[in-house]
Every structure is written in C-alpha cells, then in structure tokens.
Amino acid sequence: MTALTMAGLTLREASRRRVVWALVALTVTLLALSGWGFAKLAGLETSQGTLTSGEARLVASQLLNLVMFGLSLIAALGTAFLAGPALSGEIESGMALAVLARPVRRSAVLLGKWLGLVAFGCGYVALAGLAQFLVVRATVGYWPPEPVAGLALLAGQTVVLLTLALLLSSVVSTMASGIVAVGLFGATWVAGVVGGVGEALGNDGVARVGTVSRILLPTDGLWHGAMHAFQDPSALVQFGVERTGFPFLSDAPLTTVYLLWTVVWVAMVWGLTAVSFGRRDV
C-alpha cells in the first residue's frame, strides 16, 4: 500500500519535472536524425553502385544498434538523474522528514520509489524503442528479429542502472550519485569494447576485462543481448571472423545463467540499498 502510493508519487514527480522534457526533446531529436539518416541510406550509392537490399539491411541493422545505443544512453541518463535525488536529495532538502515520520516502513518507501522509477524507465524504453523500430521500417523496411526480447533487455539494463543509482543515492549526495552511476555505466561499456577487442586479438587477459566488468555491472552484458536481438542474423555471417570486437554487433544471445545473475545482482543491490536507507539518519 505504502509502496504503491510512493510509486504513484514517483511517477507523478517524473512526469512533472523538467527531466522528462529533456528526455522527450533528446528522444525526438534522435528519432528525427535517425529517420533522416536511414532515409538517405535507402537511396545510397557507393563506388560499386547502389547498395543491394541485403547490404542495406545489413547496414541498417548495425545503424539500428547504434541508434538504440543512443536511446539506451538517454534512458540511462534520464533514470540515473531521476533516481539520484530520490533518496539523498529528499533527505538533504528535508522533504523526506514528513513522509518518513508517517507510519511507513523505509523499505516500503524504497520499494515504491524503485517501482515508480522502473515503470518510468521501462515505459520510456518501450515507447522510444518502438518509435525507433517504426522509423527504421518506414525508411529502409528493416524489422528486428526479436523486438520484444530486445526491448525487454534494454529495459533490464535501465533497471540495473537505476537500482545502482538508488544505492548510490542512499549513501552519497544527489549529483554525485547520478554522475557516478552514469560514469560506471560508461566505464563498463568501454570495458566491454576493450574485452571485445581482446577476443578479436585472441588475448585472454584483455578479453577478461570485458567479462569481469559485465559480471560486476550487468548493463553492458544486457546491452549485448539486446543488440543480438535487434541485428540481422546474417550480419555475423557476412562480416566473418575479423569483425569481432566491433562494438555495435553482438555474436551471441544471452545465456539464462547471465540473466539469472542479473536478477540476483538487482536483488542484492536493492537489499543493500534497503539496509543503508533503513539505517540512515534523516
């Protein structure tokens, strides 16, 4: 009951704050730009003549991944900056006092905020992702092989990041938690790229960087799973071996074990947040 009230409040906050308008503006810009780019791609002439439809699909599927990466970045930034003030910001400003003095459990308040942010993040990913798919279909006629699974993984990535941002928000100040969360997100992505390069070069040590970072913070792993769901299955065959390490192609779907690990990771981080928020003086 408390959790639902708080979830509703969080959603209302998200919808009434400027962050939302920033998100909408960024998303619309990205959709418009990508629509323009894809439209050009359809009529593209290379030195060898016009692109065959197969080649166009191939390029489109990679470009789609690139644009989806942009979307996931917007989702990550947006939710991290919504989650940042959620705990420490309200404690610092004194807004939490009146609420926490009510007959509520702190864990229920936390659950409510988390649910609200999850609903917001997933809603954003679903809407923006779908819009992007429609843009791609209208311009080059490409439709990803597993759109729902891909969007679900992207939403999962957002959930992972906002859970982390909430944990940070329960221990450090508002701005710091948003920045650190986004920074970690970026760092894992880079580590993932480095790991990919390592694999391509057959260097186990370097490849391990990606693997370890994917386990520590599952955002990049989920992102690779999402890419795999978006890209044209023939892309890998076409590119052959030398493409491994290219950051906007993924060679394998996610394993169930990894998905389970992500769930455990989220539960663990959530539990840590509940402990830290429960003990905190407001």
Added chain:
Amino acid sequence: MASDTAAAGSAADLVAALPPSPAVWCSGLRKRYGRRVAVDDVSFSVARGEVLGLLGPNGAGKTSVIKMLLGLVRPDAGEVMLLGRPGKDPLARAGVGYLPELFRYQPWLTAAEVLALHVRLVRARVPASEQHDCLELVGLADRAADRVGAFSKGMQQRLGLAVALVARPELVVLDEPTSALDPIGRVDVRDLVLALKARGVTVLLNSHLIGEVERVCDRVVILDRGRVAASGSLDELLGQREVKLNLEGVDARAEARLRATGALTRAGDWFTVAVPTDDAGTRVPDLVRDLVALGVRVHAVEPGRISLEERLLGILRHRPEDTAS
C-alpha cells in the same frame, strides 16, 4: 467454562483499569554525531492530552530528540514509546502528526495533493472536504490548487501545519512551528495548539518563543547541551505567581490588606503582590473585594508570574559546568 470467561473478563478489566500509557515516553536517549554528543541520557514523558514545551538554547539537542522519538534518527541508546507502542514499530506513528523544523514539501504537488498524499500514507479515511477545512484552518484555502514550489516560506510552514493536523492525530509534534510565520500566524498557531488541547490531543511543542510556550504549555522540559536541565509543570518551575494591580486611593489600611496577601512592591499606582502557589484561587478575588470595600478604585488586575524567560535564563546561566570553571 464459565470461570474461564470470568477470568478473561477480569483480565480485560485489569487492562482497561490500567492508566492509559503516556503519549510519549522515552528513556535514556543518547546520540552522538562523530565526536560531538548531541543528546545525552534524555528521559521524559508526555501524558495524553498534555501540552509539553521543549525549550533550550540553539544546539541543545531538541530537534535531535524529536527526530529520535519519530524514528527519523537512530538513537545510540535508549528506548521510545509512542501512544503505547514501541517506537521501532512504524504503526506507533499512526496517530502522530509532525511539523519538521526544516520543512519542505514536494514542490511539484499542489497543496491539496500534499495533504491527500499524507492521508494515504496514514491509511486514514479523511474526506476531501475535511482536508480542505484543514487548509482553511492554516489560511491556505485559496491556494489549495497551487503548486507548493511557488509557496513562500511562511506558506510552506502553514502547509506543514496542515500536514501535521490532517490525519486526525492523537499526538502532534511541532518543531518550531512559528519560525517563518508573521505575527498573525503566530497567534493562529497559539490558538491552534489551545484548540488541540481542548480536544484532548497531546502536543509536543519546541519553540524559542518563550511567551508562546508559557501561554499554551502545561509542562516544560528544558534541554541544555543534550541533557535535561530542568523539567516540570509551569507552577513547579516558576514557583510563585504574582498579581499586578493598578489602584487609586490606597491608604494605610488598604496597603496593610495588600501586604497580608504576600510580599508587596510598588511603582507609582502599580502594586505587585506575590501570591503563594498553595493559593486555591480565592486569594486574589478576596483581595479585590476587600480593596473595593476599603474604598480603593481598582483600575486593573493583571496576573503575572516570574516569567518563564527569566527562569530559563536563570537555569541556563547557572549550569554546573559554568560554576565549576
């Protein structure tokens, strides 16, 4: 079987016959922030229906004590009971309304939405009309649909008062409720506390406006450097009371009559008579009757006492640490 019921009945009677648990009870509260001890072994209780004033200089630990009572700050030691439930149980706060010292409410909500949110958090059924009455009580009725973010500081504090009162509390905790209010607002708060008292609601009031505390509180607890420096009812703390009379035509007999009541001091037409605390409430009327009978013209009779302010300053200036050094 019959004896069982009888036993159960008598047990229930026993429980019912118990004096009601105090609205607030705390014992041995301690809190340190880093090296600094903010609250050191504070114990007190507030009976149901009582208005307790919490006084003390800046940094005495008043706000820290209040936050520990409400479970907002974890005490390092000590126990809390609110309305008969242990403070660790969130339900202990079901009947509590709280106005924080640092008040801020969701700026993206309207005043009416803030009240609705708090009613929902308490899971109380308070009709919208009653919530609106609450806003009216604090003078915000015409701003109900405005965003809180656009409120002035005093308006936010008024909203905070409405939040504290909206869910029909049994205990109201006000941490400096008038810090941002205009003079009229201060009087309003005083009337509001008196109205709560008349309804049997317990009030814990922390304020630096001693006159305010003196007018509305039954008892006070004075904190200093995290400890209870003094506590008791106003009568206990202030000892004697006095009456100031503005008199005309006082002769020797009238003056003797005045002296018979208590120690007398005179400044022009103003006579101040100390009235012993054992007074059953008849000395002053008797005195006035006798003075009138003696032909004295009585222009004014003002009850007064050693002000709480003087007493507070006395307590704070004569702290043991100071006398030792």
